[in-house]
Amino acid sequence: MDIRELKKLENKRKMNKGYMWALFCALLWGIWYIPGTIIWAVPPFDAMWVDIDATHGGSMATIVVALLISAFNALTVIVALLIWNGYLGKFGEMKRTLKEFHPCSKWFFLASIFGGPIAILGSFIAIGFIGAGFAAVAALLYPVIGSILARQWYGEQISKRAWMGILVIIVGGLTIFVGGAIAEISAGNLSYLGYIGGLMAALGWGIEGAIAGKGLDIAEPDVGITIRFLGENLLYWVILIPIAAIAGYPILEYALQAFTPLALLVLGFAGITFGFCYVCWYKSFPLIGVGRGQGIGNLYGLCAVIFMYLFMAQVPAWTVLVGGALCVLGSFVMISEDTGDMESLRGE
Amino acid sequence: MAGLRPIKFRLLELFSDEKEHWNNEIVEQMQKEYGMNSNFGRDSINFDIIELASGGMLRSVQSKVDEDGVYKKGFLLHKYIITDFGKTRASDACLMYV
Numbered sequence: 001m002d003i004r005e006l007k008k009l010e011n012k013r014k015m016n017k018g019y020m021w022a023l024f025c026a027l028l029w030g031i032w033y034i035p036g037t038i039i040w041a042v043p044p045f046d047a048m049w050v051d052i053d054a055t056h057g058g059s060m061a062t063i064v065v066a067l068l069i070s071a072f073n074a075l076t077v078i079v080a081l082l083i084w085n086g087y088l089g090k091f092g093e094m095k096r097t098l099k100e101f102h103p104c105s106k107w108f109f110l111a112s113i114f115g116g117p118i119a120i121l122g123s124f125i126a127i128g129f130i131g132a133g134f135a136a137v138a139a140l141l142y143p144v145i146g147s148i149l150a151r152q153w154y155g156e157q158i159s160k161r162a163w164m165g166i167l168v169i170i171v172g173g174l175t176i177f178v179g180g181a182i183a184e185i186s187a188g189n190l191s192y193l194g195y196i197g198g199l200m201a202a203l204g205w206g207i208e209g210a211i212a213g214k215g216l217d218i219a220e221p222d223v224g225i226t227i228r229f230l231g232e233n234l235l236y237w238v239i240l241i242p243i244a245a246i247a248g249y250p251i252l253e254y255a256l257q258a259f260t261p262l263a264l265l266v267l268g269f270a271g272i273t274f275g276f277c278y279v280c281w282y283k284s285f286p287l288i289g290v291g292r293g294q295g296i297g298n299l300y301g302l303c304a305v306i307f308m309y310l311f312m313a314q315v316p317a318w319t320v321l322v323g324g325a326l327c328v329l330g331s332f333v334m335i336s337e338d339t340g341d342m343e344s345l346r347g348e
Numbered sequence: 349m350a351g352l353r354p355i356k357f358r359l360l361e362l363f364s365d366e367k368e369h370w371n372n373e374i375v376e377q378m379q380k381e382y383g384m385n386s387n388f389g390r391d392s393i394n395f396d397i398i399e400l401a402s403g404g405m406l407r408s409v410q411s412k413v414d415e416d417g418v419y420k421k422g423f424l425l426h427k428y429i430i431t432d433f434g435k436t437r438a439s440d441a442c443l444m445y446v
Binding site: 006007014089093097104217223286287 | 400
């Protein structure tokens with residue numbers, strides 16, 4: 001085999017490795033919706049919802065409980081990530097990266113705003129109002145946002161085939177949102193806050209991916225993702241939870257009651273699945289690019305629907321199934337291009 | 349190890365002399381600087397170089413098979429050079445502090 005053939009093979013291996021990370025991300029992300037659903041019925045979160053519902057109504061109760069669950073999710077994720085970085089011996093690199101706030105770690109803190117209180121909170125809101133199947137499938141639109149922003153901001157290449165995939169995903173996304181909304185309007189009970197939650201997830205994760213890609217240019221993925229979750233924890237525990245408490249919601253009381261074996265078990269399960277799904281997601285970006293990483297990561301929608309059916313007996317509406325199938329098809333179109341000659345993801 | 353910068357910053361710094369460098373030579377130098385002498389440390393640094401190339405900041409200009417086992421016997425060795433995009437990222441991200 002000559003050098004050119006070897007180089008081509010090496011590039012292919014590198015891309016395959018990126019796809020493998022993105023696929024692991026999809027599996028773990030899909031599993032995450034199981035603890036993400038169960039936690040709503042686990043004490044003290046169930047009692048918290050009833051308590052706030054009595055004083056502020058069901059919608060507000062769902063949003064405030066979603067906020068507390070998101071905050072605990074971020075907490076268990078950071079624990080899982082710190083253990084992971086400790087195992088890899090990367091605390092030194094983390095300290096060095098954190099110190100470089102202006103050139104580097106600011107991107108991860110910025111990513112945490114879009115990924116945390118917008119995407120993850122939005123996702124929990126969608127789970128709370130409509131269900132995990134919808135929440136998972138609604139966010140499938142996010143690679144479209146990520147790919148377009150990655151192209152605009154730092155010239156990441158998007159091939160014609162990738163654009164075609166993006167178009168199919170958009171059609172799928174419209175089927176999920178518009179189809180579901182029409183069915184609910186005709187039934188007279190539109191959970192519009194759930195749809196806003198789904199949209200928050202799609203926008204938030206798409207923007208997060210593109211911003212994180214900028215930071216990942218010059219940082220290690222394991223370290224970058226941990227800094228991103230450090231930022232998310234600060235946002236919840238230093239800003240949003242105190243604001244909710246000051247606004248009169250009993251969020252701190254219930255936060256203290258959440259340290260029970262059952263709640264910690266479910267939250268721990270969420271932390272491990274979500275933490276490592278993010279590790280895989282961020283590791284795929286430098287190898288295959290934000291667009292492709294998000295495209296293959298999109299298979300989490302399919303995984304989530306399957307897992308929710310197997311473990312929770314939840315069958316989503318037909319619009320969700322058709323839209324989800326289109327999104328998965330679009331993801332396959334995006335990633336099925338030949339990558340053997342591609343040495344760089346950028347246009348140079 | 350006080351004063352060390354993140355690994356990818358340092359890698360860009362090393363390439364910012366605009367000369368061509370073999371990956372195994374850079375990896376060896378980085379292993380010494382960062383005290384990452386294990387095989388895991390070696391592969392981890394090399395992977396960072398691969399990520400920089402994948403991100404368009406370095407470009408492979410020459411390759412050869414590692415016949416003598418200077419890095420990993422039978423694997424490809426690459427000679428990289430910093431790209432214009434790499435110079436931009438290096439200057440707006442880190443080297444302005446050097």
